Amino acid sequence: MREQTVDVAVIGAGTAGLNARRAAEKAGAHAVAIDPGPLGTTCARVGCMPSKLLIAAAEAAHAVREARHFGVHAGEPRVVPGEVMGRVRRERDRFVGFQLKDAKSLSERGLLIDGRARFVAPNVLAVGDDLRVTARRAVVVAVGSAVRLPPILARLESSRVIDSDKVFELEAIPERLLVVGAGPIGVELGQALARLGTRVTVLCADGKVAAIRDPAVLAAAKSALAREMTLHTRSNLEAAEERGDEVWVRFRGEDGEVSEGTWPLVLAATGRAPRLGGLELERAGVLLDDKGRPREFDKTTLQCGSAPVFIAGDAAGLRPLLHEAIDDGQIAGRNAAAFPEVLPGERRAPLAIVFTDPQVASVGRRFDSLDLSTCSIGQVDFADQGRARVMAKNHGLLRVYGSDATGALLGAKLVAPAGEHLAHLLAWAIQSELTVDQVLRLPFYHPVVEEGLRSALIDLRTKMSAKTGGATSRKSSGP
Numbered sequence: 001m002r003e004q005t006v007d008v009a010v011i012g013a014g015t016a017g018l019n020a021r022r023a024a025e026k027a028g029a030h031a032v033a034i035d036p037g038p039l040g041t042t043c044a045r046v047g048c049m050p051s052k053l054l055i056a057a058a059e060a061a062h063a064v065r066e067a068r069h070f071g072v073h074a075g076e077p078r079v080v081p082g083e084v085m086g087r088v089r090r091e092r093d094r095f096v097g098f099q100l101k102d103a104k105s106l107s108e109r110g111l112l113i114d115g116r117a118r119f120v121a122p123n124v125l126a127v128g129d130d131l132r133v134t135a136r137r138a139v140v141v142a143v144g145s146a147v148r149l150p151p152i153l154a155r156l157e158s159s160r161v162i163d164s165d166k167v168f169e170l171e172a173i174p175e176r177l178l179v180v181g182a183g184p185i186g187v188e189l190g191q192a193l194a195r196l197g198t199r200v201t202v203l204c205a206d207g208k209v210a211a212i213r214d215p216a217v218l219a220a221a222k223s224a225l226a227r228e229m230t231l232h233t234r235s236n237l238e239a240a241e242e243r244g245d246e247v248w249v250r251f252r253g254e255d256g257e258v259s260e261g262t263w264p265l266v267l268a269a270t271g272r273a274p275r276l277g278g279l280e281l282e283r284a285g286v287l288l289d290d291k292g293r294p295r296e297f298d299k300t301t302l303q304c305g306s307a308p309v310f311i312a313g314d315a316a317g318l319r320p321l322l323h324e325a326i327d328d329g330q331i332a333g334r335n336a337a338a339f340p341e342v343l344p345g346e347r348r349a350p351l352a353i354v355f356t357d358p359q360v361a362s363v364g365r366r367f368d369s370l371d372l373s374t375c376s377i378g379q380v381d382f383a384d385q386g387r388a389r390v391m392a393k394n395h396g397l398l399r400v401y402g403s404d405a406t407g408a409l410l411g412a413k414l415v416a417p418a419g420e421h422l423a424h425l426l427a428w429a430i431q432s433e434l435t436v437d438q439v440l441r442l443p444f445y446h447p448v449v450e451e452g453l454r455s456a457l458i459d460l461r462t463k464m465s466a467k468t469g470g471a472t473s474r475k476s477s478g479p
C-alpha cells in the first residue's frame with residue numbers, strides 16, 4: 001500500500017474541487033485533488049456549456065421561423081442534425097479541452113491523483129486499492145451530483161431512456177420526445193429540441209416548471225412554454241415499458257385522468273442528487289441521515305458537524321449552480337487549510353437563470369419565503385412592453401418583491417425576454433442593498449426591455465406607499 005500525506009485532500013476535481021484545491025494552496029496548504037475521471041467538469045462536459053450550445057442552435061432555427069412576423073419570409077428552416085450536434089460537440093470539446101489542460105498540468109505536478117476516494121478513518125482516504133492519503137488538516141468533499149432516475153424508468157434499462165449526460169451524443173434530432181421532469185434541465189433541453197423540429201411532450205409531478213414558486217410567474221411561464229411543447233404538469237409517472245422500437249408510458253394527472261402514449265425516446269430530467277454514496281463518510285465521524293446526507297452541516301462554513309470534513313458544490317445539495325460551486329470551493333478550501341479555525345464564507349445575492357425563451361430567473365428572496373403582510377409585489381406584463389413588442393418577444397411577467405417597512409428590494413422572479421440581463425441588474429441592486437427608490441433613480445434608456453423592470457418597480461413603490469401611507473416613498477422622489 002502506497003502512503004501519501006498532504007495538508008488538504010479534495011475529493012473530486014470538478015469546478016468546486018479545483019477551486020477548493022486552489023484556495024487551500026493559496027492559504028498555504030499542500031493540497032491535492034483526487035478524481036477517477038472523466039475529468040473536464042460537469043459544467044463543460046455535460047452541463048452548462050453543451051446545453052447552451054444546443055439552445056443557441058435552437059434559437060437560430062427559431063429566429064428563422066419567427067422572421068415572418070417582420071415580413072421576412074425564410075420558410076421552414078432546414079435543420080441538419082449532424083451539423084447541429086457536430087457544432088455542439090466540437091465547441092463542447094473545446095471548453096472541455098481547457099479544463100483537461102489544467103488537469104494535466106496538476107497531474108504532472110503531483111497535485112491531481114487519478115482514483116476514486118473513500119474514507120477509511122477521519123482524515124484518511126483510500127484511493128483505489130493501493131493508495132492511502134492522509135490529510136493533516138481536513139478533507140473537502142466535492143463529488144458533484146448524479147442524475148436521479150425514478151424507479152419506473154431505472155428498471156427499464158433501455159437505451160431509449162436517456163438523461164442529460166447522453167443527450168449531447170445524439171446523432172439525430174428525434175422526431176418525438178417525452179421529457180419526464182420540467183425542472184431547468186427538462187424545459188431547457190425540451191424547448192431546444194422542440195425548436196430543432198422534435199414534437200416534445202413534457203410531464204412533471206410537482207406542477208412547477210423551471211422550479212418556479214411564484215404562482216403568477218409560474219402561470220406565465222407555463223403559457224409561454226406551452227406554445228412549443230405539450231405540458232402535463234402535476235402528472236405522475238405510473239408505468240413504462242419498452243414496446244418494439246418505442247417506450248410506452250402511462251401517467252396520471254392531478255384530476256385522476258390517466259393518459260398513455262408511446263415515444264421513440266424518453267429524456268429523464270427528474271433531478272440530480274449529491275453523489276455521497278460510497279464515500280463512507282461515517283468513517284470520518286460524520287453522522288448521516290436516512291438519505292445518506294450529513295445530519296449536521298453548517299451552510300456558512302460548509303463544515304460537517306465538528307468533523308474535519310467540508311462539502312462543496314453540487315455534493316452539498318444546496319445551490320447546485322456553477323457560480324455557487326466556485327464560491328463553495330473557495331470557502332471550503334480556505335476553511336480546510338485553516339482547520340480548525342473555520343470562518344463563514346461571504347455569499348452573493350441568490351441568482352438563478354433558466355435559459356428558455358423567455359428566460360426564467362430568480363433573484364434574492366424566494367416568493368415562498370415572503371411574509372405577504374409586510375411585503376409588496378410589483379409587476380409588469382411583457383405583452384405590451386415597448387421594446388419586447390418591437391422585437392416580437394412580448395411574452396412574460398416580471399414580479400419584484402419589496403419590504404414595506406424599509407423600502408428595500410428583496411427579490412424578484414421573472415419569465416421575460418432578456419431575462420438573464422434583467423436578473424443580473426436585480427441581483428446587483430439587491431446585493432448592494434438598494435431600496436426601490438434608489439434603483440428608480442438610476443438611468444433607464446429608451447426603448448429597452450429594462451423599462452419593463454422600471455414599470456414593475458414603480459408598481460411596487462405605489463403598492464408599498466398605499467400600504468404604508470407613503471412612508472416608504474417619502475424617502476426620495478424617483479421618476
Ligand SMILES: Cc1cc2nc3c(=O)[nH]c(=O)nc-3n(C[C@H](O)[C@H](O)[C@H](O)COP(=O)(O)OP(=O)(O)OC[C@H]3O[C@@H](n4cnc5c(N)ncnc54)[C@H](O)[C@@H]3O)c2cc1C
Binds near residue numbers: 046143
Ligand atoms: C444539463 C445541465 C445544465 C446545467 N446548466 C447550468 C447553467 O446553465 N448554469 C449553472 O450555473 N449551472 C448549470 N448546471 C449545474 C452545474 O453544471 C453544476 O452545478 C456544477 O457543474 C457542479 O460542479 P461540481 O464541482 O459540484 O461537480 P462536478 O463538476 O460534477 O465535479 C465532481 C467531480 O467529482 C468526481 N468524483 C465523484 N465521486 C468521486 C470519488 N469518490 N472520488 C473522487 N472523485 C469523485 C467526479 O468524477 C467529478 O469530476 C447544469 C447542470 C446540468 C446537468
Ligand SMILES: NC(=O)c1ccc[n+]([C@@H]2O[C@H](COP(=O)([O-])OP(=O)(O)OC[C@H]3O[C@@H](n4cnc5c(N)ncnc54)[C@H](O)[C@@H]3O)[C@@H](O)[C@H]2O)c1
Binds near residue numbers: 180204237
Ligand atoms: N440554467 C441553469 O442554471 C441550469 C440548467 C440545468 C440544470 N441546472 C441544475 O441542475 C439541477 C437539476 O435539474 P433538473 O431539472 O434535473 O432537476 P429539478 O429537481 O429542478 O427538476 C426535476 C423535475 O422532475 C420531476 N419529476 C421527478 N420525478 C418525477 C416522476 N417520477 N414523474 C414525473 N416527474 C418527475 C419534478 O416534478 C421536476 O419537474 C438544477 O437544480 C439546477 O441547479 C441548472
